[in-house]
Amino acid sequence: MNMIKAVNIHKQFNQLEVLKGISLTVDKGEVIAIIGPSGSGKSTFLRCLNRLETIDQGSIEIEGDVLVTDSGQGKVNYAAEAEARQICRRMGMVFQQFNLFPHLTVLENVIEAPITVKGCKREDIVLQAEELLRKVGLAEKRDVYPSRLSGGQKQRVAIARALAMNPDIMLFDEPTSALDPELTGEVLKSMRKLAEEHMTMIVVTHEMAFAREVANRVIFMDNGEIVEAGSPDAIFGSPSQARTRSFLQRVV
Numbered sequence: 001m002n003m004i005k006a007v008n009i010h011k012q013f014n015q016l017e018v019l020k021g022i023s024l025t026v027d028k029g030e031v032i033a034i035i036g037p038s039g040s041g042k043s044t045f046l047r048c049l050n051r052l053e054t055i056d057q058g059s060i061e062i063e064g065d066v067l068v069t070d071s072g073q074g075k076v077n078y079a080a081e082a083e084a085r086q087i088c089r090r091m092g093m094v095f096q097q098f099n100l101f102p103h104l105t106v107l108e109n110v111i112e113a114p115i116t117v118k119g120c121k122r123e124d125i126v127l128q129a130e131e132l133l134r135k136v137g138l139a140e141k142r143d144v145y146p147s148r149l150s151g152g153q154k155q156r157v158a159i160a161r162a163l164a165m166n167p168d169i170m171l172f173d174e175p176t177s178a179l180d181p182e183l184t185g186e187v188l189k190s191m192r193k194l195a196e197e198h199m200t201m202i203v204v205t206h207e208m209a210f211a212r213e214v215a216n217r218v219i220f221m222d223n224g225e226i227v228e229a230g231s232p233d234a235i236f237g238s239p240s241q242a243r244t245r246s247f248l249q250r251v252v
């Protein structure tokens with residue numbers, strides 16, 4: 001069973017065709033890096049996987065459960081709301097802009113969703129949250145408000161917060177793009193640790209070194225299409241497509 005099976009995803013914003021038939025399957029424990037020029041549709045594709053954006057055409061299955069199917073005739077059918085929500089809950093997401101609750105402490109940020117969404121008891125989830133904060137190196141920031149944290153620390157709280165929901169899959173949408181260069185390392189280290197624990201991950205990133213070292217598979221997207229996909233060695237070492245080569249020459 002695939003963790004994610006997306007077939008022929010199309011997405012338009014008004015007249016702009018942003019995804020032009022993207023297909024991707026992801027197996028358990030795989031780390032996928034999606035790279036490509038700005039505006040190529042990488043974030044939109046990631047957001048379609050967990051229904052932050054709806055698709056116009058195509059189908060998505062998460063761990064064998066149908067989130068959305070193609071009914072033909074250019075229409076799609078989404079699972080009923082409760083089921084769709086339950087399916088999407090298996091995916092944790094980390095955004096470029098952290099999106100922490102400013103009025104909650106670090107610990108409260110981490111335990112908020114397990115309590116309100118999953119109905120966990122506070123005393124049960126606090127221990128797990130403290131463990132997750134230790135894991136991202138922020139145990140001592142437990143009672144601090146986000147405004148007192150660096151960008152890198154905020155992002156690590158965001159990772160702990162996503163993990164507190166016990167997701168089977170983690171989606172990262174350019175998690176280091178808003179950070180000063182000296183702060184990206186600490187976030188990438190937390191992500192690397194997750195990868196070593198065999199978390200299934202899709203990472204949209206401009207960090208080519210991370211993609212090369214940590215991903216099992218690299219997807220190069222351009223202009224709403226997957227131009228090329230392969231092992232990091234293949235993509236970075238000997239890309240077969242001129243568009244991939246030209247992109248890598250510009251960014252590496």
Ligand SMILES: Nc1ncnc2c1ncn2[C@@H]1O[C@H](COP(=O)(O)OP(=O)(O)OP(=O)(O)O)[C@@H](O)[C@H]1O
Binds near residue numbers: 042
């Ligand atoms: N909600 C929206 N409404 C209208 N257009 C959108 C919306 N979201 C994205 N777009 C457009 O869709 C295209 C793809 O955007 P997307 O953010 O997916 O690209 P990207 O590859 O992730 O780029 P970047 O690396 O710069 O984040 C862009 O032209 C963008 O302006």
